[in-house]
Amino acid sequence: MGKPGSGTVQRRFTILYAAGFLGSGTVLLALTYVMSGGRVTDTASGQPPPGGTALAAERRIRDLTTQLAEVHAQQSRQLLAASLIALVVMAGLSLLLGRVLAGRVLRPLRLITSATRRISAENLHRRLAVAGPADEVKELADTVDGLLERLEASFVAQRRFVGNAAHELRTPLATMRASLDVAVAKPEPAPQTLVLAGRLRAELDRLDHLLDGFLVLARAQHGTLADRTPVSLGALAREALAARSADAAAKSLGVDDEVRTDAWTRGSPALLSRMVENIVDNAIVHNEEGGRIRITTGPDETGVHLVVETGGPVLDQRQVDRLTRPFERLGAERTGPEGSSGLGLSIVAAIVAAHGGRLALLARPEGGLRVTVALVPAAAPETGTRTPTGGVTR
Known part of the structure; x- marks a missing residue:
């Protein structure tokens, strides 16, 4: 979004997704290790075989049990190491996936922010017009569009008032100027009348200049330039x-x-x-x-x-x-x-x-x-x- 501190929500979402995945993966790994850690029990039962072979058979069974326990322990260590490697790899993938998903979720908000920045007093007629399902993002965009519509109506009304007021005031000014000219044009006007007429004419000229400025300002702010x-x-x-x-x-x-x-x-x-x-x-x-x-x-x-x-x-x-x-x-x-x-x-x-x-x-x-x-x-x-x-x- 181009400014310091931008993307904070996206980073927050990414960390949240990755932390959730790592937490669930760690719990699953612990359960797997616990469930695979049982000992191999002695399957020999009943009476030992007759004759002198009983001691040899018992020793053979203990050796097999020891070998099975070692194989089981080795398999458990290999499973734990492989699970840890898989967890680290999936943690990286979860960060990437979380960033992609967070970016997709926040994309409409970025579009709304960018479009809103481009709207100023000179182009209040523009709207966000976000399409999509009726969710929280669209509700926010529609609210901003409603605000822009009210602002545009207010600006247009203000400019129209300035223009209309300036036009309407020109008529009494013209009447006052004509009356002043008639008074000065009388035969042998009093010196006081001439002095007062000069002052009034200067003030009328200044007021006329002010109204002309209002009209030009209203036209420029309205933005309708058909004579380009x-x-x-x-x-x-x-x-x-x-x-x-x-x-x-x-x-x-x-x-x-x-x-x-x-x-x-x-x-x-x-x-x-x-x-x-x-x-x-x-x-x-x-x-x-x-x-x-x-x-x-x-x-x-x-x-x-x-x-x-x-x-x-x-x-x-x-x-x-x-x-x-x-x-x-x-x-x-x-x-x-x-x-x-x-x-x-x-x-x-x-x-x-x-x-x-x-x-x-x-x-x-x-x-x-x-x-x-x-x-x-x-x-x-x-x-x-x-x-x-x-x-x-x-």
């Missing part, structure tokens, strides 16, 4: 850098661009674009003034990767590990930078998981953060075809 097409991580990274170049320049950030165009994967263009945008946005917003950003894309031995490194203070890895949770930020404060929803890296984690990839967040020893995304590679589209990001391959 080849996507270039390099093209997405350059588009994200170009879109945020003004913000990077405002903080005097230097950008080391090591983007390669042959880093192709297959997935949802919209979600993958949002993933790269969030990573780049996080690298700019949470960077230090005059810091640097290093972006690398390309294929490797296991797939294609996107690596974004930023400068900054030395971070605690335990806090960094929690950044993929919604609304988690470094430090104790609940409010982040202006425009930050607290969902950026949690959306990234959900999108990476929906595409079967891996996300790693590492606090750099020299300060700052290293974000690594590894995705499944895909073949580049044919030359001259339009990519989902709007470019044309040549």
Whole structure:
């Protein structure tokens, strides 16, 4: 089963089978030895034969009795030695047989354990579906299947609620924004009205950004990616850098661009674009003034990767590990930078998981953060075809 301490029950069963066999074999051997250990009795009876031959006959009978006793003792020793050898051989065979039988008995449990380990929040629809007689093992598997079914229903209901709530909240937000625009558009509005309108519009934009994050997070966690097409991580990274170049320049950030165009994967263009945008946005917003950003894309031995490194203070890895949770930020404060929803890296984690990839967040020893995304590679589209990001391959 691949972990320390695995196979303990199988070893226990094997030892139990072997001990039972050795115990019964030892008892059987002892009974055989006891039952075969009787003495040869003197079969001579009645009156001794007449004449002078009586003494010779008696001596002859004693000699025969002694010889028979010696032969019997020798046979008993040979039987005991042969029985001990057979017992040792059968002990080894019992260990082997016990291991085989224990492995066969525990095989359904190993299959259940292996299948359960492969089930996560992204594939709760999978079931163990153990076939066989209605015994304790099948009852256990059916119980686990029932638990997975309830968990799946709970996750689906939660994601559906988040999506529906975000959609429903967009309508009153649009109404509030329209009312605000009407108030500002009146002739000669009061200065206080303009100041208040600016603040309200900023808060409405932030709330709208938060709802958009909820929708993307719900879609990524739901795992329904019907629009899978080849996507270039390099093209997405350059588009994200170009879109945020003004913000990077405002903080005097230097950008080391090591983007390669042959880093192709297959997935949802919209979600993958949002993933790269969030990573780049996080690298700019949470960077230090005059810091640097290093972006690398390309294929490797296991797939294609996107690596974004930023400068900054030395971070605690335990806090960094929690950044993929919604609304988690470094430090104790609940409010982040202006425009930050607290969902950026949690959306990234959900999108990476929906595409079967891996996300790693590492606090750099020299300060700052290293974000690594590894995705499944895909073949580049044919030359001259339009990519989902709007470019044309040549």
